[in-house]
Amino acid sequence: MTILLATLNARYAHASLGLRCLLANMGALTAQTELREFVIGTRSTDIVEKLLASNPRIIGFGVYIWNVDETTRVVALLKRLAPQVKIILGGPEVSYESAGQPIVQLADYLITGWGDVTFPLLCEQILNGPQPLMKVHAGVQAPLAELPMPYDLYTAEDIAHRTLYVEASRGCPFKCEFCLSALDKTAWPFALDGFIEELEKLHARGARLFKFVDRTFNLNIKSSLKIMQFFLDKLAAHPDDPVYAHFEVVPDHLPDALKAGIMQFPPGTLQFEIGIQSFNPEVQALVSRKQDNAKAAENIRWLCEHSHAHLHVDLIAGLPGEDIASFARGFDRLVALQPHEIQFGILKRLRGTPIIRHTDEYGLIFDPAPPYTILATDRISFADMQRLVRFARFWDMIANSGRFANSLPVLLGDAPFDHFMQLSDWLFARTDATHRIALERLAVLVGQWLAERGMDADAAKALVASDYAGKVNLPRSGARVKTEAVAEKSLPQRQARHMAA
Numbered sequence: 001m002t003i004l005l006a007t008l009n010a011r012y013a014h015a016s017l018g019l020r021c022l023l024a025n026m027g028a029l030t031a032q033t034e035l036r037e038f039v040i041g042t043r044s045t046d047i048v049e050k051l052l053a054s055n056p057r058i059i060g061f062g063v064y065i066w067n068v069d070e071t072t073r074v075v076a077l078l079k080r081l082a083p084q085v086k087i088i089l090g091g092p093e094v095s096y097e098s099a100g101q102p103i104v105q106l107a108d109y110l111i112t113g114w115g116d117v118t119f120p121l122l123c124e125q126i127l128n129g130p131q132p133l134m135k136v137h138a139g140v141q142a143p144l145a146e147l148p149m150p151y152d153l154y155t156a157e158d159i160a161h162r163t164l165y166v167e168a169s170r171g172c173p174f175k176c177e178f179c180l181s182a183l184d185k186t187a188w189p190f191a192l193d194g195f196i197e198e199l200e201k202l203h204a205r206g207a208r209l210f211k212f213v214d215r216t217f218n219l220n221i222k223s224s225l226k227i228m229q230f231f232l233d234k235l236a237a238h239p240d241d242p243v244y245a246h247f248e249v250v251p252d253h254l255p256d257a258l259k260a261g262i263m264q265f266p267p268g269t270l271q272f273e274i275g276i277q278s279f280n281p282e283v284q285a286l287v288s289r290k291q292d293n294a295k296a297a298e299n300i301r302w303l304c305e306h307s308h309a310h311l312h313v314d315l316i317a318g319l320p321g322e323d324i325a326s327f328a329r330g331f332d333r334l335v336a337l338q339p340h341e342i343q344f345g346i347l348k349r350l351r352g353t354p355i356i357r358h359t360d361e362y363g364l365i366f367d368p369a370p371p372y373t374i375l376a377t378d379r380i381s382f383a384d385m386q387r388l389v390r391f392a393r394f395w396d397m398i399a400n401s402g403r404f405a406n407s408l409p410v411l412l413g414d415a416p417f418d419h420f421m422q423l424s425d426w427l428f429a430r431t432d433a434t435h436r437i438a439l440e441r442l443a444v445l446v447g448q449w450l451a452e453r454g455m456d457a458d459a460a461k462a463l464v465a466s467d468y469a470g471k472v473n474l475p476r477s478g479a480r481v482k483t484e485a486v487a488e489k490s491l492p493q494r495q496a497r498h499m500a501a
């Protein structure tokens with residue numbers, strides 16, 4: 001095979017949309033191009049062996065924050081074993097601040113930004129001349145309506161076993177300084193009717209799990225409604241074989257028409273990723289995040305009470321200007337709204353993001369190695385940041401997992417952040433670990449903690465046992481419903497547990 005498009009995905013279940021977009025746009029070179037997807041953790045020599053077995057002339061790598069180190073090793077091996085193979089890099093991790101990156105120094109060519117048009121052009125020049133003179137090529141951004149869509153390239157195996165990523169638009173009009181999409185300045189939609197036809201074809205081929213990578217699904221309400229209607233029609237036509245859709249939404253923009261559509265989704269069919277990031281207006285202003293906090297909170301509450309959407313709400317710790325007390329207030333405010341999961345992230349300095357401008361003034365110290373996590377700020381010491389990192393990990397295991405639904409309200413009491421931080425510190429002191437704690441051991445520890453906090457030891461054991469047995473005493477909110485058998489078929493496990501809560 002002449003051209004290989006390769007990447008290392010974070011998991012097997014994550015089918016690379018980016019590579020498929022490139023393949024869909026290879027034009028006359030399509031027959032000479034194939035995908036090669038790997039999973040991080042695979043031995044570099046095994047990856048190189050598989051790549052070279054196809055005897056390629058060009059290999060294009062999709063480079064992301066999660067695979068840059070391993071891809072660098074792969075490219076280094078390739079350059080030793082087969083220096084004649086031309087290596088082209090692309091992807092967000094190499095599109096900014098690329099000078100000096102070891103992987104860029106090893107590669108022959110780099111495409112920054114969009115590769116749909118520029119990658120085939122570059123391949124054509126490498127194969128048929130004249131040879132490209134420049135190493136770095138700024139990706140041409142074609143109107144999305146002119147780009148063939150990649151969805152036919154999802155195989156039967158992808159459809160059966162992997163998450164299908166789809167995009168109705170690219171880019172984001174907002175400018176949150178910690179986010180790479182802040183550089184986009186606007187969002188560009190794909191032609192809606194053509195996109196829905198592609199969804200239709202995927203559904204006909206058996207696809208049921210659709211994850212939208214659009215940065216902001218609810219920007220254009222007319223389009224959002226049309227896409228939602230596609231899923232509602234499928235749910236109505238096939239109630240025993242439901243679809244499941246995941247969207248990222250901005251929380252302060254839910255007009256009534258959208259709410260009316262959302263309300264029609266039955267349990268287990270809709271998931272929203274909602275970015276709050278910080279409830280502190282001064283922090284929001286510092287990082288140029290425009291958000292109406294009151295409206296956002298009201299909408300999250302509405303979604304919890306009036307819809308069956310499964311809500312993941314994101315907060316980021318370590319933003320400039322935010323101390324632990326301010327973060328704790330935001331956390332408690334969010335807990336009170338009762339979303340199913342709070343994704344507690346630690347700030348990362350993604351290459352190219354404007355947040356770097358605050359480095360000196362706010363004492364931001366980032367890990368120089370990917371994923372460039374913040375280590376300390378002028379308001380949060382390294383030791384406290386470590387405590388927050390552990391909090392996030394334990395929160396995921398205990399709260400987001402849905403495995404301690406009965407115990408959690410007791411653990412959190414009337415001061416969720418403070419109480420959970422105490423539990424987190426105690427768990428770490430006991431285990432010296434935040435990973436590889438078996439569920440059984442965690443359950444015992446949670447019971448012990450409750451007893452240490454004054455709960456009768458037998459009652460604590462019984463409470464944790466009720467979680468462990470999968471029995472749940474109280475619904476999370478008035479609108480929560482019990483798991484329905486039909487929804488479980490396509491439902492991620494964690495959501496199924498939350499629905500039972």
Ligand code: SF4
Binds near residue numbers: 174175181275
């Ligand atoms: S955080 Fe979300 S809203 Fe802000 S720039 Fe990024 S994608 Fe856009």
